[in-house]
Amino acid sequence: MTASGPTVTSLQRATDRPGDASPFALGLLLRRAHDRAAAALVEALRPSGLELRHFAAMIALVEHGSMSQRELADALLGDKASMVRVIDDLEDKGLVRREPVPGDRRMNSIVLTERGLSVFDEVHLAAAPIHEQLVSHLRPGEADHLLDVLTRFTHPDL
Amino acid sequence: MTASGPTVTSLQRATDRPGDASPFALGLLLRRAHDRAAAALVEALRPSGLELRHFAAMIALVEHGSMSQRELADALLGDKASMVRVIDDLEDKGLVRREPVPGDRRMNSIVLTERGLSVFDEVHLAAAPIHEQLVSHLRPGEADHLLDVLTRFTHPDL
DNA sequence: TATTGTTATACTCTATAACTATA
DNA sequence: TATAGTTATAGAGTATAACAATA
Numbered sequence: 328m329t330a331s332g333p334t335v336t337s338l339q340r341a342t343d344r345p346g347d348a349s350p351f352a353l354g355l356l357l358r359r360a361h362d363r364a365a366a367a368l369v370e371a372l373r374p375s376g377l378e379l380r381h382f383a384a385m386i387a388l389v390e391h392g393s394m395s396q397r398e399l400a401d402a403l404l405g406d407k408a409s410m411v412r413v414i415d416d417l418e419d420k421g422l423v424r425r426e427p428v429p430g431d432r433r434m435n436s437i438v439l440t441e442r443g444l445s446v447f448d449e450v451h452l453a454a455a456p457i458h459e460q461l462v463s464h465l466r467p468g469e470a471d472h473l474l475d476v477l478t479r480f481t482h483p484d485l
Numbered sequence: 486m487t488a489s490g491p492t493v494t495s496l497q498r499a500t501d502r503p504g505d506a507s508p509f510a511l512g513l514l515l516r517r518a519h520d521r522a523a524a525a526l527v528e529a530l531r532p533s534g535l536e537l538r539h540f541a542a543m544i545a546l547v548e549h550g551s552m553s554q555r556e557l558a559d560a561l562l563g564d565k566a567s568m569v570r571v572i573d574d575l576e577d578k579g580l581v582r583r584e585p586v587p588g589d590r591r592m593n594s595i596v597l598t599e600r601g602l603s604v605f606d607e608v609h610l611a612a613a614p615i616h617e618q619l620v621s622h623l624r625p626g627e628a629d630h631l632l633d634v635l636t637r638f639t640h641p642d643l
Numbered sequence: 644t645a646t647t648g649t650t651a652t653a654c655t656c657t658a659t660a661a662c663t664a665t666a
Numbered sequence: 667t668a669t670a671g672t673t674a675t676a677g678a679g680t681a682t683a684a685c686a687a688t689a
Contacts, residue, residue, distance in 0.1 A: 348632055350616030354522035356635040361519050364512035433665045433670040458508030464641045473634050474506055476627055477514040481521060483622045591647040591688050
C-alpha cells in the first residue's frame with residue numbers, strides 16, 4: 328500500500344532546487360552509512376567476542392603504543408568511566424594488561440599482551456574481505472577517496 | 486604526560502602497508518563524521534525544540550507526501566513503537582496530523598500541517614549556513630562528491 | 644492468521660557524581 | 667587543589683513483547 332497523497336508543491340521550494348541538497352542530508356547519510364559499516368564490522372568481531380569499542384581501543388594501542396586510560400578515553404570520545412569497563416573486559420580476556428607507570432602511581436599504562444596482539448591480527452585479517460565487500464559496489468578508487476575526505480571532514484582543524 | 490613506550494614493531498605488519506588501511510577505519514571515521522555533523526545539526530534544530538529523529542520524519546514527509554507510521558518507521562530504520570512517540574511529539578506541536586486512511590481503518594496517514602510546513606522551511610533555511618560551515622574546510626566540490634558517494638554506499642542494491 | 648498502531652517493559656549505552664589514592 | 671582510576675547511579679535511546687482493532 329501507499330498512504331501517499333499528492334505532494335504539497337509549495338513545500339518543494341526548499342528542497343527541489345538542483346544542487347541545493349538538504350543541509351540535513353549529510354548528517355542523515357552519515358548515520359545510515361555508519362549503521363551499515365558497523366553492522367558488517369560487528370560480524371567480523373563476533374568470533375572474537377569483542378565489540379567495536381573494545382577493538383577501537385586495541386587499534387589505538389597498536390597505533391600509539393601503550394596509553395593511559397585517560398588518553399584512551401579522550402582519543403575515543405568516551406568518558407573515563409566507560410573506558411574502565413572496556414579495559415576490564417579486555418583484561419579479563421587476557422588481551423591487555425594494566426601496568427604501573429613509574430613516577431605517577433595514579434595512572435595505568437595499558438599495553439597489549441601477546442595474545443591481544445595475535446587476536447588483533449586475526450580480527451584484522453578476517454575483517455579485510457568484509458571491508459572489501461562493503462565497498463565493492465563503489466567505483467575504483469572511491470573507497471580510498473571516501474576515507475581521505477572523511478579524514479579531513481573529521482579534522483576541521485588540520 | 487604520555488604513557489607511550491616504544492611501539493611493538495611486530496604489530497605493524499597488519500597496518501603499516503601503504504594503501505592497506507585498517508578495514509575498521511571506514512566505520513570508525515563514519516562514526517566520528519556522524520557525531521560531528523549531528524552536533525552541528527542539533528544546534529540548527531534547537532530553536533524549534535525538535536530533535537533529529539523528528540526532523541528526519543518531517544523530511545521524509547516532504548519528500549514522499551503523507552506516509553503511514555509503518556512506512557516512516559521502515560524508511561528511518563526505527564521500529565514502529567519508537568515512531569509512535571515521534572509522531573506524538575510532532576502532533577503535540579501541531580506540525581503533523583494523523584488522518585484516517587479510507588479503506589483501511591488500521592492505518593494513520595501522517596500529513597504535515599501548515600505550521601509544520603513553515604517550521605520545516607524555517608529550520609531548513611537556518612541550517613543551510615551551518616551545513617556550509619561544516620564542509621567549509623573541504624575542497625570545492627568535495628562536499629557534493631561526498632554526498633554522492635555516501636548515497637551510493639548506503640544503497641548497495643542500486 | 645496477519646498487520647497497524649499502541650502500551651508497557653527491559654535492555655543497552657552514555658553521562659554524571661561521588662569516592663580513593665595519589666600528585 | 668587537581669588528577670587518574672573506580673564505583674554506583676541515573677538518564678536517554680532502543681528493542682521486545684503483549685494487546686486491541688482491523689484486515
